[in-house]
Amino acid sequence: MTDIRISNVSRSFGSVVAVDNISLEIKAGEFFTLLGPSGCGKTTLLRMIAGFAELDGGQISIGGKRIDTLAPHRRNIGMVFQNYAIFPTLTVAGNVGYGLKARKVASADIAKRVGEALALVRLQGYGERWPHQLSGGQLQRVAIARALVIRPEVLLLDEPLSNLDARLRVDMRGEIRDLQQRLKITTVYVTHDQEEALAVSQRIAVMQTGQIEQLGAPREIYRRPVSLFAAQFLGMTNLLPGIVEGRQGGGARVRVGAVDLVIADAAARQGEAVTLCLRPEALRILAASDALLTEEVRLEGTVRHAEFIGALIRLDVELAGGTLLKVAVLDDPHSRATPGSRIVLAYDPARLTIFRAACP
Amino acid sequence: MTSFTVAPLLRLPLVIAAFAFLFLGLFLIYPLWGVLSASVLAADGTSFTLEHYGKVLAKIYYRASLINTLTIGLLATLITTLIAIPLALTVARLDFPGKLLLIALAALPLVLPSFVGAYALLLLLGRAGIVTQTLNAWGVPFGSIYGTPGIVTVYALTLYPYVLLPTLAGFKAIDASVEEAAQNLGSSRLRTIWTVTLPIIIPSILSGALLVFIETIENFGVPAVLAEDKPILAVEAYKLFIGETATNPSAASVLGTLLICLTATVLVVQRRYLANRRFATRAGVPAPTIKAGGSWRIIGVIYCWAVVLLALVPFFAIVVLSFMEFRGPVLQSAFSLKNYTELFATAGGPLRNTLMFASLAALATVLIGTPIGWVLTRRRSVWVSLLDVTATLPFAIAGTVLAIGLVIAFNSGAIVLTGGWLILVLAYTVRKLPFTVRTSSAILHQIDPSLEEASISLGVSPLFTFLRLVVPLMLGGIISGAVLTWVTVASELSSTVVLYSGPWRTLTIVMFQALEGTGAGLAVAAASILIAVSLIPVLLAYRLLRRYELSML
Numbered sequence: 053m054t055d056i057r058i059s060n061v062s063r064s065f066g067s068v069v070a071v072d073n074i075s076l077e078i079k080a081g082e083f084f085t086l087l088g089p090s091g092c093g094k095t096t097l098l099r100m101i102a103g104f105a106e107l108d109g110g111q112i113s114i115g116g117k118r119i120d121t122l123a124p125h126r127r128n129i130g131m132v133f134q135n136y137a138i139f140p141t142l143t144v145a146g147n148v149g150y151g152l153k154a155r156k157v158a159s160a161d162i163a164k165r166v167g168e169a170l171a172l173v174r175l176q177g178y179g180e181r182w183p184h185q186l187s188g189g190q191l192q193r194v195a196i197a198r199a200l201v202i203r204p205e206v207l208l209l210d211e212p213l214s215n216l217d218a219r220l221r222v223d224m225r226g227e228i229r230d231l232q233q234r235l236k237i238t239t240v241y242v243t244h245d246q247e248e249a250l251a252v253s254q255r256i257a258v259m260q261t262g263q264i265e266q267l268g269a270p271r272e273i274y275r276r277p278v279s280l281f282a283a284q285f286l287g288m289t290n291l292l293p294g295i296v297e298g299r300q301g302g303g304a305r306v307r308v309g310a311v312d313l314v315i316a317d318a319a320a321r322q323g324e325a326v327t328l329c330l331r332p333e334a335l336r337i338l339a340a341s342d343a344l345l346t347e348e349v350r351l352e353g354t355v356r357h358a359e360f361i362g363a364l365i366r367l368d369v370e371l372a373g374g375t376l377l378k379v380a381v382l383d384d385p386h387s388r389a390t391p392g393s394r395i396v397l398a399y400d401p402a403r404l405t406i407f408r409a410a411c412p
Numbered sequence: 413m414t415s416f417t418v419a420p421l422l423r424l425p426l427v428i429a430a431f432a433f434l435f436l437g438l439f440l441i442y443p444l445w446g447v448l449s450a451s452v453l454a455a456d457g458t459s460f461t462l463e464h465y466g467k468v469l470a471k472i473y474y475r476a477s478l479i480n481t482l483t484i485g486l487l488a489t490l491i492t493t494l495i496a497i498p499l500a501l502t503v504a505r506l507d508f509p510g511k512l513l514l515i516a517l518a519a520l521p522l523v524l525p526s527f528v529g530a531y532a533l534l535l536l537l538g539r540a541g542i543v544t545q546t547l548n549a550w551g552v553p554f555g556s557i558y559g560t561p562g563i564v565t566v567y568a569l570t571l572y573p574y575v576l577l578p579t580l581a582g583f584k585a586i587d588a589s590v591e592e593a594a595q596n597l598g599s600s601r602l603r604t605i606w607t608v609t610l611p612i613i614i615p616s617i618l619s620g621a622l623l624v625f626i627e628t629i630e631n632f633g634v635p636a637v638l639a640e641d642k643p644i645l646a647v648e649a650y651k652l653f654i655g656e657t658a659t660n661p662s663a664a665s666v667l668g669t670l671l672i673c674l675t676a677t678v679l680v681v682q683r684r685y686l687a688n689r690r691f692a693t694r695a696g697v698p699a700p701t702i703k704a705g706g707s708w709r710i711i712g713v714i715y716c717w718a719v720v721l722l723a724l725v726p727f728f729a730i731v732v733l734s735f736m737e738f739r740g741p742v743l744q745s746a747f748s749l750k751n752y753t754e755l756f757a758t759a760g761g762p763l764r765n766t767l768m769f770a771s772l773a774a775l776a777t778v779l780i781g782t783p784i785g786w787v788l789t790r791r792r793s794v795w796v797s798l799l800d801v802t803a804t805l806p807f808a809i810a811g812t813v814l815a816i817g818l819v820i821a822f823n824s825g826a827i828v829l830t831g832g833w834l835i836l837v838l839a840y841t842v843r844k845l846p847f848t849v850r851t852s853s854a855i856l857h858q859i860d861p862s863l864e865e866a867s868i869s870l871g872v873s874p875l876f877t878f879l880r881l882v883v884p885l886m887l888g889g890i891i892s893g894a895v896l897t898w899v900t901v902a903s904e905l906s907s908t909v910v911l912y913s914g915p916w917r918t919l920t921i922v923m924f925q926a927l928e929g930t931g932a933g934l935a936v937a938a939a940s941i942l943i944a945v946s947l948i949p950v951l952l953a954y955r956l957l958r959r960y961e962l963s964m965l
């Protein structure tokens with residue numbers, strides 16, 4: 053059970069700042085994810101912990117011990133690479149036992165621990181196979197077993213699922229999550245896939261241009277993004293530019309195009325330019341028979357486009373004044389939300405986030 | 413940062429680079445500096461002068477050597493390219509039986525000693541040549557092959573693979589969709605090749621062509637055999653330096669410096685040009701072979717086989733001739749093993765020397781070149797670029813010039829190497845180093861760096877990761893690099909001829925001396941042994957490498 057403490061860490065490549073003075077504390081036993089678009093510095097930060105990227109400044113400690121000055125092969129960190137990095141010249145057992153051999157573990161112990169590690173990733177009996185005989189998912193499991201068998205203090209995963217096909221990716225992320233929960237090993241996970249990050253992590257750091265944009269639990273950062281970037285990067289959203297018209301009840305009215313939206317924000321000042329962030333699934337279609345809940349607000353619009361993607365139907369609804377609103381509703385065979393039809397929408401103002409900045 | 417520390421992962425590359433700079437500094441830069449300074453220092457040895465340049469260039473003879481070298485180089489490059497492009501196109505796009513054999517045979521001239529080819533041409537078409545005599549007896553007039561025609565012919569026949577192989581690779585690296593897109597837009601197949609395919613592979617063609625140009629400029633053996641009275645830079649530098657009557661090191665250094673400038677310019681042009689032109693398409697599906705019909709197909713196949721076989725005829729002829737009896741230079745129509753018995757009686761030492769030097773040089777280039785190749789592929793930095801340039805430099809240095817430099821540098825002073833065998837092995841090692849560096853970088857580019865990182869993160873130090881993980885992964889490339897070094901060293905003449913001494917003659921020297929004397933029988937036997945020495949390891953390694961590849965994945 054080891055925590056990771058990253059303090060004031062920076063790294064630039066030429067004029068590009070990859071990691072810009074980041075400080076971060078990852079708790080012992082935590083499943084922590086660095087999430088961001090490519091080039092945001094998440095992989096560099098992970099490679100700094102592993103020892104493959106040098107620090108221009110700052111410190112990294114694991115379990116209270118400073119490790120950034122330590123050679124990478126002395127850090128006792130398990131790492132799983134994006135392309136698995138399985139040694140093609142060794143069998144599965146050879147791969148998994150590689151780190152134990154380097155630690156001069158007795159060969160009987162190696163065999164026993166390799167067997168246990170393979171059982172852990174459900175690859176019992178695969179020890180004598182060669183890497184080229186395995187599928188991508190199996191190779192990924194070998195890579196995980198190889199990283200765990202050395203009993204590392206922390207486990208680092210660098211986009212481990214990006215080379216797998218979509219369905220396997222969903223299965224594997226569940227497996228990785230279960231394994232981490234069982235072993236309670238401090239884990240840092242790097243991904244650019246927001247859904248994956250939301251599904252597996254206890255906490256997520258959303259990164260952009262070398263800095264942490266937002267840090268928090270998955271639900272928190274999805275529902276309460278603190279910046280326009282975080283709002284846009286995690287899932288789909290409506291970003292609506294508007295002007296505060298005046299107060300209404302405990303909140304305020306905001307003019308967006310030719311309609312007024314009600315928000316729950318108490319601090320909004322009249323005349324202020326704001327951007328509203330409203331998730332598509334926070335809107336629901338109000339059928340004629342449905343009653344508006346007390347906290348809800350009505351909106352009317354015309355369906356311009358409907359996209360059926362299975363479980364969901366994504367709608368583009370045009371409000372008065374031409375503002376387009378993305379709406380996501382569960383598939384409903386009785387839905388009358390076909391292109392051209394008028395519909396009534398309802399939303400809860402509490403689910404609306406307000407940014408005091410103009411829309412980018 | 414408060415204190416200066418070397419990042420842990422940087423230590424091994426720095427140690428390797430330091431050693432590489434030391435080695436190349438001592439045995440490449442220092443000797444070249446010797447050549448350069450000998451060309452610009454006055455007789456007192458301290459003051460700067462351009463007098464030597466003035467003297468040498470004032471003579472029509474030496475000016476002619478410069479012009480001849482360039483003319484022959486350009487002609488040979490042009491002809492080689494014109495031969496190789498249709499050949500590459502046919503092989504890449506036409507399916508015909510025996511294609512794999514054809515490709516294997518087409519690569520052979522690369523490992524066969526070009527001056528043996530020159531000698532074969534001399535025996536067949538020279539003044540006293542077999543074909544010439546026959547033709548004359550029939551009353552057919554036959555022109556002289558001495559000078560430009562003969563030299564260019566030999567170059568074209570032995571160097572065309574330098575253009576063929578990269579062009580072929582270029583044709584194969586083009587994704588089929590690029591050509592399909594052109595045809596879908598209404599371009600005919602021939603027009604597509606002309607307007608889409610060829611422009612994409614021009615960098616490949618040019619990189620091969622420039623290689624040919626450099627080879628021709630620095631080649632010593634071919635002009636030594638065929639030039640007769642025509643002055644050629646590399647040969648004249650040698651004559652001035654070794655000189656039967658009076659040696660003139662400063663004049664030799666002037667020609668040597670000119671030679672370096674020529675090849676270095678070409679190399680710089682090549683790198684500059686290619687650095688900005690990578691037209692590689694994302695190779696997914698290679699373009700399919702064309703189902704060409706009827707006459708085109710026949711013409712193409714005949715052309716391919718004609719070129720490939722014609723290039724091998726001289727070597728075949730040498731082997732046949734080696735089993736025939738010579739009386740002095742005159743061929744008798746009787747088969748015998750006399751040439752070989754004579755060769756082994758007199759030249760057992762040279763054969764042993766050749767094998768020993770080639771083995772030592774192959775070992776040394778692997779030991780020095782593989783780590784350099786690793787540093788060049790895995791690190792980006794100013795000193796890495798400098799190492800890259802330094803390790804590629806020998807490529808632009810004619811063997812004769814490097815050898816002259818080595819003699820100037822190690823003839824006296826703290827380290828004396830002249831007169832021994834070590835100086836030969838050092839010259840070979842330096843000359844062939846770029847080759848091993850290139851092959852090992854090429855294979856390292858295919859090995860994912862994260863394999864090394866995985867090994868390190870599992871607790872194996874960078875040094876042992878390199879030795880136990882990277883080296884085994886590179887083994888195929890290392891072996892093929894070593895074999896090719898071995899083979900080319902065995903037939904090296906240009907620096908050997910300057911550096912050899914009494915007991916350290918090689919097979920190539922035996923041939924060279926036999927050429928000047930009258931021992932044609934000895935020369936063909938030595939040439940045949942050289943051919944065998946060049947071919948056998950390549951054929952062995954060919955099978956070994958294929959088996960290795962199969963067991964790998």
